[in-house]
Amino acid sequence: EAQVTQNPRYLITVTGKKLTVTCSQNMNHEYMSWYRQDPGLGLRQIYYSMNVEVTDKGDVPEGYKVSRKEKRNFPLILESPSPNQTSLYFCASSFTRQGNGYTFGSGTRLTVV
Amino acid sequence: QQPVQSPQAVILREGEDAVINCSSSKALYSVHWYRQKHGEAPVFLMILLKGGEQKGHDKISASFNEKKQQSSLYLTASQLSYSGTYFCGTGGKGAQKLVFGQGTRLTINP
Numbered sequence: 754e755a756q757v758t759q760n761p762r763y764l765i766t767v768t769g770k771k772l773t774v775t776c777s778q779n780m781n782h783e784y785m786s787w788y789r790q791d792p793g794l795g796l797r798q799i800y801y802s803m804n805v806e807v808t809d810k811g812d813v814p815e816g817y818k819v820s821r822k823e824k825r826n827f828p829l830i831l832e833s834p835s836p837n838q839t840s841l842y843f844c845a846s847s848f849t850r851q852g853n854g855y856t857f858g859s860g861t862r863l864t865v866v
Numbered sequence: 867q868q869p870v871q872s873p874q875a876v877i878l879r880e881g882e883d884a885v886i887n888c889s890s891s892k893a894l895y896s897v898h899w900y901r902q903k904h905g906e907a908p909v910f911l912m913i914l915l916k917g918g919e920q921k922g923h924d925k926i927s928a929s930f931n932e933k934k935q936q937s938s939l940y941l942t943a944s945q946l947s948y949s950g951t952y953f954c955g956t957g958g959k960g961a962q963k964l965v966f967g968q969g970t971r972l973t974i975n976p
Contacts, residue, residue, distance in 0.1 A: 788966075795868065795953060795968040796908070812965070843907060854898060854910030855955075855964070 755780045759844050759858035766834055766865055774829045774861050776844030782856075783849040785827040786811070787819065789840040790860075796843065802827055803849060834865040867891055869956045871967035878944050878974050886970045888954030889936040896957035897930050897937040898964060903950040911939075941972070949974045 757778045766772055778785065786801035788811075798811030802821040816838055818830040827846075831838060841862050845855040869890040878884055888897065895916045900908040912923065914930035914937060925942045937956075941948055951971045955964035 786963075793968060796955075796966040798963070798965070801963055811963075852896070852913060852915060854913055855900075855908075856910070857907035859907050 755856070757844055757846050757856050757858035759842075759861050762859060762861060764861060764863050766863070768835055768865055769833050772831050772834060772863075774831075774842060774844075774863070776827045776829065776858055777825050778827075778844075778846040778856070779825065780846065780856065781824065782846035783824070784847045785821065786845045786855075787817070787827070787829050788843045788845065789813065790843060791840050799829070799842075834863075836865045839863060839865050868965055869954055869967040871952075871954060871970045873970060874968070875971040876973070878972070880946055880974055880976055881943055884941040884944055884948075884972060886939040886941075886952050886954075886972070887936060888938070888956070888967055889934075890956045892935065892956070892958065894930070894932055894935050894937075894956050894958075897928070898955040898957070899928055899937075899939050900953045900955065900966075901948075901950045902953065902969075908953060944972075944974050946974050946976065948972060 760775045783804045787799040788796040797813045799817050800819040802808045844858040847853045847855045869888050872887045897914045899911040902908040928939045930937045951969045953966050953969050955966045
């Protein structure tokens with residue numbers, strides 16, 4: 754089944770404790786992206802990647818890191834999480850060629866206390 | 867810059883029609899529409915590319931006016947399953963990078 758898999762689905766952590774949210778897709782998509790969703794603000798892009806070893810900042814990159822060493826994986830790293838990073842996170846992927854819709858993962862609800 | 871969606875929320879009875887608008891201050895080359903049900907991931911509905919086309923499937927269609935830098939999503943004879951939050955995502959030239967609007971919550975009552 755074609756899908757984007759995120760793990761974990763739920764995570765509660767403490768301020769300053771490094772964490773990684775994983776994202777993997779099995780559709781051979783070149784493009785992958787991370788979004789955070791907060792009430793009233795919609796989906797805001799954190800980072801995106803056009804292909805392996807090519808990443809760029811989105812609109813709200815502060816406090817986050819990403820890497821794209823393999824085509825299928827695009828992990829999101831929070832080196833020192835803070836409470837304002839409490840949010841619902843979505844990974845999405847697509848073919849690069851314009852005209853293709855995004856496939857979203859199921860989401861990761863992160864709480865930083 | 868985020869596109870602006872209107873209205874922010876709408877409540878309808880089953881069978882009524884709805885229009886959701888998406889406006890951008892930047893030139894648009896593509897507009898995506900997604901629906902998100904509570905607690906779930908957004909699901910792709912359709913994409914419109916530069917050219918002023920109109921698309922649709924079933925009773926959901928959309929238009930794209932590149933001169934006005936806006937798109938509209940039309941839901942006719944709404945069904946209970948149409949309930950959810952609708953997002954437009956706008957793209958610039960030659961890129962898959964999308965900027966999403968803040969969403970429109972649609973509630974369909976029996």
